[in-house]
Amino acid sequence: MTNWIGITLGDVTGIGPEVALKAIANELPADDTRYLLIGDAGYVSRINEKLALKLAIQPHGSEPGTGRVFITNPLADPLPQNLVDGSPNAARAAVAGLQDGAERCLRQELDALVTAPVSKLAIVRAGHAFVGQTEFLSQLAGVARTAMMLLGRDERERWLRVALVTTHVPLKQVATHITPAKVMLAIELAAQACCDLGLPRTRIAVCGLNPHAGEGGQMGDEEQTVIGPTVLAAQRKSFNVVGPLSGDSVFHHALRGEFDAVVAMYHDQGLAPLKAVAFDTGVNWTLGLPFIRTSPDHGTAYDIAGQGRANPSSMIAALRLAKQLARRHT
Numbered sequence: 001m002t003n004w005i006g007i008t009l010g011d012v013t014g015i016g017p018e019v020a021l022k023a024i025a026n027e028l029p030a031d032d033t034r035y036l037l038i039g040d041a042g043y044v045s046r047i048n049e050k051l052a053l054k055l056a057i058q059p060h061g062s063e064p065g066t067g068r069v070f071i072t073n074p075l076a077d078p079l080p081q082n083l084v085d086g087s088p089n090a091a092r093a094a095v096a097g098l099q100d101g102a103e104r105c106l107r108q109e110l111d112a113l114v115t116a117p118v119s120k121l122a123i124v125r126a127g128h129a130f131v132g133q134t135e136f137l138s139q140l141a142g143v144a145r146t147a148m149m150l151l152g153r154d155e156r157e158r159w160l161r162v163a164l165v166t167t168h169v170p171l172k173q174v175a176t177h178i179t180p181a182k183v184m185l186a187i188e189l190a191a192q193a194c195c196d197l198g199l200p201r202t203r204i205a206v207c208g209l210n211p212h213a214g215e216g217g218q219m220g221d222e223e224q225t226v227i228g229p230t231v232l233a234a235q236r237k238s239f240n241v242v243g244p245l246s247g248d249s250v251f252h253h254a255l256r257g258e259f260d261a262v263v264a265m266y267h268d269q270g271l272a273p274l275k276a277v278a279f280d281t282g283v284n285w286t287l288g289l290p291f292i293r294t295s296p297d298h299g300t301a302y303d304i305a306g307q308g309r310a311n312p313s314s315m316i317a318a319l320r321l322a323k324q325l326a327r328r329h330t
Contacts, residue, residue, distance in 0.1 A: 002032050003326045005319065006110040008097040009039030013083050013090045014300025015310035016116030017047050022312035023319050024069060025053045033323055036060055036110065037071040038097045040079045044071055051308055074100035085302040086122035094118045095128055095136075102140050105291035111329070112292035112322035116315070117300045132168055134286050137293060146288035147189045149261070150271055150297055152278025152317070160254055160277060161261040162270035163190040163287065174266045175222055178209060183230040183263070187241055189287040190261040196325060205250050205259040206231050206243025207269060213244045227265075271297075280313040283321050292325045294318040 007024070010016030021044065024035050037044055037057070048055050060072035074096045083090050101113045115133055123130040130136060138146045151161040163186045166177045187204055194202040207213075208227060210220035217224050227244040234241045247264070251273040254262050264270030274282055275297070282297030296314035304310055 002034055003111040003323060004034050004036060004109070005322050005326065006036045006038055006101045006104055006113045007319075008094070008101045008113070008115045009037065009043070010097070010116030010118045011086070011090050011094045011122065011300045012040055012043045012079065013085050013087055013305060014117055014119070014302055015305050016118075016300065017043050018051070018305070018308070018310045019296065019312040019315040020114075020116055021047055021051065021053055021055060022310070023315040025055060026312065026316050027319050027323075028055075028068060031323070033068075035069045036104075037069065038074065038101045038104075039071070040073055040075075040093060041071050042078050042081065046081075072100070085305070086119050086125075086300075088122070088126040091119065091122040091126035091128070095123055095126075095130070098133060098136060099140060102137050102291070102293075105293075106141065110291075111326040112294070114315070114318050114322050115293065115295040117296065117298060119300050119302075133295065134167065134284075137286060137289060141290055143288060143290065145185055145189075146286055147186050149190065149193055149285045149287050150274050150282055151285060151321075152274055152282035152297070154255070154277040158255050158257065158277075160251060160274050161190070161193065162274050163187075163193070163261060163263050164267060164270050165263060165265050167267055169266065171266070171268075175209060175220075178222060178226055178265055180226055180230045180233070183227055184234060185288075186263045187230070187234045187239055190263055191239055191241075193285070193287055194260045196328065198328065199260055201260055202240055203258070203260050204239065204241040204243075204263060205245055205254060205261075206241060206263045207247040207250055207265055208244035209265045211246070211248070213246045280311055281317045282314055283317045285321060292322055292329070294322045294325075 058067045060070040104110045149163045191202040209222045223244045284295045286293045
């Protein structure tokens with residue numbers, strides 16, 4: 001069965017369209033997957049021509065035949081050319097594309113959704129209440145039990161997989177956002193992710209919040225009052241999980257293969273080590289959605305947009321993960 005992968009263009013004034021087209025061109029020879037680009041056809045056509053990718057892109061709804069790459073625009077009118085970085089028009093189009101792609105997944109028209117980068121600031125300035133793509137998709141799908149997992153491999157093919165208890169929270173507020181329910185959810189979803197990836201084991205390490213996991217309560221008590229008791233509760237539920245462990249060493253052991261995934265308490269605790277070992281190949285995977293959603297682990301990179309210099313490695317990794325998961329679900 002041929003899988004359909006939807007790809008939102010994100011903010012078209014950034015590098016999203018460029019890395020999307022480069023990734024598709026790279027992946028087309030690998031299998032028979034069909035791709036649906038969601039966004040402005042004019043921007044796609046101009047980038048396709050400028051990069052000399054020679055992708056045969058058909059309007060969605062035309063007879064598929066032997067076609068592999070299609071495009072649909074959820075907006076009635078095309079975007080103006082040469083929009084400035086973070087343009088309100090581009091921001092509103094990015095949100096429309098994200099919503100269209102998610103709704104197609106919910107209708108089971110697509111087997112997975114890969115989302116190109118957006119600018120949260122531009123979207124908010126354009127009039128949308130927007131925290132992030134993960135939160136937007138969770139609300140649209142009507143689910144609350146979701147978590148962000150970032151995963152990537154180093155040059156020796158060693159993987160890090162990191163699920164986050166909290167995401168876009170100011171550092172001074174992190175401790176108040178760490179609850180037994182959120183820690184348990186991250187453990188459960190990380191274990192399920194290992195199963196979805198077909199890993200032979202689901203051994204999870206849970207980070208502490210404080211330096212040295214709190215030093216027995218000498219540097220904070222969240223490990224004793226919240227994290228540790230939740231890990232014990234998860235063990236009683238038969239999860240293969242240990243912790244809380246010191247965040248300054250756990251990722252070293254995970255990279256050596258001692259753990260299959262790590263649960264980190266906050267954004268930079270988990271993402272800094274991941275990006276240190278897999279900056280170009282990191283992938284964002286939203287766990288807990290009723291459909292598969294991945295995205296490259298980078299931003300809009302306005303400073304190099306339109307120059308043909310954008311590295312598509314992370315988008316390629318996001319496409320490959322989406323295809324891997326879709327194949328396992330069909």
